[in-house]
Amino acid sequence: MFLLALLLTVVPVVAQSDVGRELVVNGDFETDANRDGWPDGYSGDRRVVKWLAEEGNHFIRMGGPTAVNASVGQIPSIQPDWFQLRVSIKVRAAEVARGPESWHDARVAMAFFDAAKKQVGGWPSVMYWTGSTDGWQRFEKLFPIPPGATTLNITPALFNATGQVDYDDFSVVVTKLRPKLEDAVLPAGVVADWSLANAWRQETATRGKVCLNGLWKFLPLMQPSPTPARPADGQGWGYLKVPAVWPGRNVEAVKPIGPDIWEQNLDWAKVTEGWYERDVTVPAEWTGRRLFVSFDLPQTEATVYVGGQRLGAVRFPGGRLDLTDALRPGTTTRLAVHVTTDPLEKERMVAMREDLIERVKAEVRFRGLVGDVFLESEPTGPRLGAVQARPSVRQKALGLAVEAVDLAAGRRYHLEAVARRGGGEEWRARSQPFGPGDLRDGRAVVSLPWANPRLWDFGQPNLYDLEVTLLEDGGKPLDTAATRFGFRELWLDGRNLMLNGSPVHLRAVNFSGGTSSDSALSATALRTTFSRLRAMGFNFIILSNYGLDPGQTTSFSELLEVADQEGFALAFSLPHALRAVGGGSSTDELYDRVARYAVDAAGNHPAVLAYAANHNSLGYYGDQNPAKMDGIHQHNPAGSRGDGFRRNRETAARREAFVRSLDPTRELYHHQSGHMGSWHTVNIYLNWSPIQERSEWLSHWADKGVKPLFFVEWGPPHQASWGGHRQGPFIWRNLVNSEPLGIEYGALVTGDRAYAPNPVMERYVDQYEQVYARRQPFHIHNVLGTLWASSNEHNNIELKTVYTDVVWPRLRTYGITAILPWDYGDVAWRKGQAPAELPQATDWSKLQRPGRAPDFLRTGGDYWTSAWPDWELTSWGRSFLRWNMPEAAYLAGAPERFTERGHNVAAGERLTKQAILINDTRESLTRPFTWRLTLGRGPVQEGRGTLSAPPGGVARAPISFTIPPEATGELTLSLRVGSGDAQLDSMTLHVTPPARPTPGKLAVFDPVGLTTRELAAARVTAQAVTAEASLDGFDALVIGREAIRLDNRLPDLAPLLGRGGRVLVMEQREEVLTQRLGFRTNDPSLRNVVVRVPEHPVLTDLDAARLADWRGESTLLPAAMELPEAELSDPPK
DSSP, X not given: OGXXXXXXXXXXXXXXXXXXXXXXXXXXXXXOTTOSSSOTTOBOOTTTEEEEEETTEEEEEEEEEEEEEEEOEEEEBOOTTEEEEEEEEEEEEEEEEOOSSTTOSEXXXXXXXXXXXXXXXXXXXXXXXXXXXXSSEEEEEEEEXXXXXXXXXXXXXXXEEEEEEEEEEEEEEEEEEOOOSOOOOOOTTOOOOOOGGGSOEEEOSSOEEEEOOEEEEEEEESSOOSSOOOOOTTSOOEEEEESOOOSSSSOOOOOOBOOHHHHHHOOGGGOOEEEEEEEEEOXXXXXXXXXXXXXXXXXXXXXXXXXXXXXXXXXXXXEEEEOTTTOOXXXXXXXXXXXXXXXXXXXXXEEEETTEEEEEEOOOSSOEEOSOEEEEEEOSSSEEXXXXXXXXXXXXXXXXXXXXXXXXXXXXXXXXXXXXETTEEEEEEEOOOBOGGGOBTTEXXXXXXXXXXXXXXXXXXXXXXXXXXXXXXXXXXXXXXEEEEOBOOEEEETTEEEETTEEEOEEEEEEOHHHHOSGGGSHHHHHHHHHHHHHTTOOEEEESOSSOOTTSOOOOHHHHHHHHHHTOEEEEEOOOTTSOSSSOSOHHHHHHHHHHHHHHHHTTOTTEEEEEESTTSSOOTTTTOGGGOSSOOOOOOOHHHHHHHHHHHHHHHHHHHHHHHHOTTSEEEETTOEEETTEEEEEEOOTTOOHHHHHTTTHHHHHHOOSOEEEXXXXXXXXXXXXXXXXXXXXXXXXXXXXXXXXXXXXXXXXXGGGOOOHHHHHHHHHHHHHHHHTSOOOHHHHHTTTTOTTOIIIIIHHHHHHHHHHHHHXXXXXXXXXXXXXXXXXXXXXXXXXXXXXXXXXXXXXXXXXXXXXXXXXXXXXXTOOOOOEXXXXXXXXHHHHSSSEEEEEEOOTTOTTOOOOEEOTTOEXXXXXXXXXXXXXXXXXXXXXXXXXXXXXXXXXEEEEEEOTTEEEEEEEEEEOOTTOOSEEEEEEEESSSSOEEEEEEEEEOOOOOOOOSOEEEEOSSOHHHHHXXXXXXXXXXXXXXXXXXXXXXXXXXXXXXXXXXXOOOOXXXXXXXXXXXXXXXXXXXXXXXXXXXXXXXOOSOOOOSOTTSGXXXXXXXXXXXXXXXXXXXXXXXXXXXXXXXXXXXX
8 A cells, every 4th residue: 555655766686596685776875876966776755855964974864743655765676586685774763653554654665566566475564663763773674575576665664654764774685595395404503402411300219300391393384284193304394492382473482493495385373283303311210110291281282202103192281191101211212292283162252241251263372382391200109199288377387288199008108298498408297197098089188287487478489399208107208299389378367368367468460471472471571570560569460361271371380480489479360160171071071170280380389379260250230339349248130140140150159169179278269250259359440430439439348348359450440431432342342433532531630731732632633533534333442542552641641640649549548458450551651662572592501491491572562571671650650659569658538537638628627637557568567757737838737656557457647737727828738657768648728718798689599498508507698589580689699509400490690691790500410411501511520620710700719629629528419329239230321
């Protein structure tokens, strides 16, 4: 499409096949042989393209303050035996802003054409730029030449974008010729090291484990093998790291090493199978043991061959295969693995809400051997299986649940456990004897006393290496198994989540790495993620895989290891209880198999505090109702709807019981289920519900609640709230034609400033006007995408900040168990021109280690998962820096209602506010505080005190003061908590001026009577009038609250207004404002008033600040919605 805008010059190229040939004529823009003021070899519109020079160096410049289409280019010929080109160019960009389409930017546009002048090979993924560069920067990229191409249209350009871009040193060079079928040769310095000496090993006296990760031989296939057999050498074998995700879905983190023919013939998106191969050396000391190969999360099936013989397969989500008869200790054997990527089922379930569940086509995004591969050995005869540590802080004991296999009938056994840190032994204990008849579900369950272990906790990553030995009754060791664990205990105490004896509150983020990029789950990337999360006060993540489906995730092994080491907690996702996993006949059997994998993966990792289950499928209408979020209310709809609701919950409860039977050391919650099991969890998107109501949403739960509460998705408001769509199809998957109301909703909070023009708002308006002009259904992002940019504060981020600054600390003061803000990527915006990938060095001699060795880290994604180092926090990010830290203090309302924010006061009035300290650290805190009441520049009252809070607790201290009798205008109440790096907060108090006499004679039209009563209380004399009454003799009329109805008669105002009289209209009901008076309204009372005519006499001393957040209670609207006990729909709009 963009080629229509190009002005190109055809450059003939002599047909030849030489690597290194330059195809661009005059690429440095220096030659002007005909002296026409334009570089030879190029055409261009000189109105928008300039040929300039700086210090004798010529270059091309495009752009300006208005959007332009500008380009210069050439059309070099392409020879049949050329295969790859390198395009390079120097760029200097200044504030390039993208236009309406994705390709409206600065770029080197490219397209290949055949002899018939038809485009071939599609649109190449070209180099492009927005924003600014740091002076001149060189960029280059390799491009394959599609078969049949005879010419290349290539042009540096600026398409329908504002800003300025300069180009210089433009080059296109032939780098490769068309390849032949052959195997790859490893580049210099790259080694496929399969030696046992360099492999990671874990050994005990009776068993061993060798890591088989590394650089394997690899052959990808785009067609299923009719009779799978290892392809012969010379058929295009290359190399690929294990573990690694195959390319083709934009989630990989490695670059395969392949023969050139891969680039010509291979479409990674269509690769369905692959062969892996490497040599395996079995340690000689493993003689007499059983031998296995294990795969973590193969996507989706790995079939193992030794010596050309098929030995069996391991399917998603992983397991091990017995190779005892095929391998010989002390020898080296060639191991081949054939991986297929069938999705295992035709469809998968996507649940957004219990009534918005869809079936979508199943696909495998993460393909290949994406997890660790190990060679393992264990003894024959009586032996151990999995070892589960069950620490108990309360009982001062280490519980163990250990699988015991092939125990002899009538024999007695012991377990002996040894714990070490840093190689030194810290603890040893032996169990009482037991026999086969004492096992529980095949496990020996024992408790061993341990008085003073080092506890694992947030920020305290104490870990132990544990060896458990199975002993005969006489003391002979039979088997020793090794694991690593952290000593910590988690339990519920009413609505409190207790960790090691004190409450913890989880401040969570949805971690998208496991579903967006394999590089995000590398150890290097994860340490950056946890550092950023901790710096902003977060201590918990949930995983964005809302289930555990084939091909939808990559391996989590490094995530769990690094979280343990960082002292950072998480919830691990379980398979969805309401669907089959991986095909088959028995839904329960399939669920059990994948759930067992999840429990085994979580293993003894102390960072995993909970399992997350059944995302977005078990909720109900009313689960956000603050009066029903107490862990007591039971939703029980009648009829067929109730039958399905109860059936789903029974299934979920049965599977919860199964997982808890496997692992009693962790919590389990059902994501967005309302009251279910031990928790109440809810996606709580309250749109534009007022700040005050949001601040008090937990008042009932804090007073009556008996179970933990988790806002698993909390909208601050959520970005979809900027549109008008509220009911019907799921907004993110459908064209719902959501009306864009970004400026209107902004005005609710910021008033006139919402309408202030700026470039972002202008592009936003242009965007939705263009969409509406097409008269086609549209997605919400089509009309609000520009507004939502994370770098855009106006009418976007700033509104989330206003809400969060007030609501977040108050929810924490109520003691909410866990909360996760949605739109979590809006805490920061990416600075600079980030490349898509940051290369990572590989130590080829150390690949046989658990975990990934990425070739690059991705810079895309959100702040939490991106490898790009240069970010700037938004105002919302800075809000979390202030209010989300483990220790947070602020100035709160009166003791009887700490959420009140009253600020209009009377001279001489006695008031009480509070200093509040939230302590979510893991130790007791005592902090001094001082407060000061200031009028002008000088203090009029001040005081001091101390706040002390236990771990997980909240401390409160009253601040009482008297407004000086002579005070007028504004006073400032300020608070300082702590010393040194203290926390500061303040509020402005507005002194109400003394009442002034009412001028003239006042009439009041007030059928309801509320306004008349208030006027009398204020000692204002007013004469009641009817609609038929004459207003002669009156100077002003007050129309009382709710006096105007949809169809009632009002007094005739014309004579009064005609002689300069005045009319004051009090609050009216919304239907009157909209239907009779023609206003556009928003029914939630946001407690903000925009003063339209500030100079009007009636508004003297009543600016916007004084009219906001009044003291007392609203009486125009009910305190709560009147809703049925069993809600069957959302509340009225």
